[in-house]
Amino acid sequence: MSERVIPLLDLRNRAAIVPAQAIVPNGLLGDQRGRPLRDLRISVTDRCNFRCNYCMPKEVFNNDYKYLPHSSLLSFEEITRVASLFVAHGVQKLRLTGGEPLLRKNLEILIEQLAALRTPEGQPLDLTLTTNGSLLRRKAAGLKAAGLQRVTVSLDGLDDAIFRAMNDVDFPVADVLDGIEAAKEVGLGQDTKGRFSGLKVNMVVKKSTNLGEIIPMARHFRGSGITLRFIEYMDVGETNGWQMDEVLPSAELIKLLQAEFPLVQLEPSAPGETAQRWGYANAQGEFDPSLGEVGVISSVTQAFCGDCNRARLSTEGQLYLCLFAAEGHDLRGLLRNGASDQDIASAIGLIWQERDDRYSELRGLNLQPPPTPGKKRVEMSYIGG
């Protein structure tokens, strides 16, 4: 196939290639493993007001750290244009992330633009955002008014001293809980039955730090309508000094919970769902919806690459096909060099068709791919979770 290469603006990444033969979006795109493209995570900033040691350790993300200049960031118009092409290719879910997405100025304007997008069948998208919750009290009403449907708040414990140590900027737990309350008050994540099925809390478990917070967190959110999800601490990026003995396998976590609260396993809510779902049971051992559910995201011990349908767009418009990738594909180069929508859609199509990533699966088989020479694995704060 002959190809046109649009000149690169950023030499750290791979040029996005426009195939000579157009790849017309029809929602049927599949990668090398037959995985569809359904979920796009968009990082809107590489900055954050927290320094969670598993994500942006202070020693690295200090005053000398070079964040991206504003001119490198995709504008809201650029993000919306690219997102609409992903939607044409079959993406149904958009998640805004970062860094801390609520630090991006006027984010509500981007949300309004994304909320107006429709699938080829005319359906609105599932539009959500992951935040550390620190600015939610201030922002919740504006986000909801702009069209945000759901929100996931990260919270690693209820003990104030432990939480302050984990965010490493001395941020109090009460303010995050208040942010969650604000989200509830404006109806973010509320479903038609009045339940907060779209309001989720993510807790990363690091054995040496917040193991003791699992049961208090479960007790706090049980029956609140909010789903708590436990995430295995991942070896993402190259700066967090990850060690396997800090990971609490989800299977052990479920045993810990079961000893306190009876649980029954629930069906996945959607194909490609990252979390395994467990419902709180009643005295008869049956799922009791009024008590709600918990989720476990076992990225380390039970890889879910087999149906990974997620792409990630970095703050500066690089497309990553895996959380553990060392290299992105430069879509910003196309956007800023006058490529047509058809060209960009074809480039996205080709990138996805060639995708073969399955890092966690290979790690589980002790077949971890060798590092890419001269490249570092991307940081979580750069492409979001």
Ligand code: SAM
């Ligand atoms: N700042 C926002 C927040 O914390 O929610 C959004 C970006 S953050 C990178 C997205 C998610 O990634 C958070 O839930 C965070 O806890 C999770 N995360 C970051 N580093 C991680 C790691 N090493 N292992 C597992 N989860 C991680």
Ligand code: SF4
């Ligand atoms: Fe910031 Fe989120 Fe990373 Fe914590 S996990 S440092 S809040 S981006």
Ligand code: SF4
């Ligand atoms: Fe997807 Fe990569 Fe995670 Fe596997 S390791 S589930 S391919 S992001």
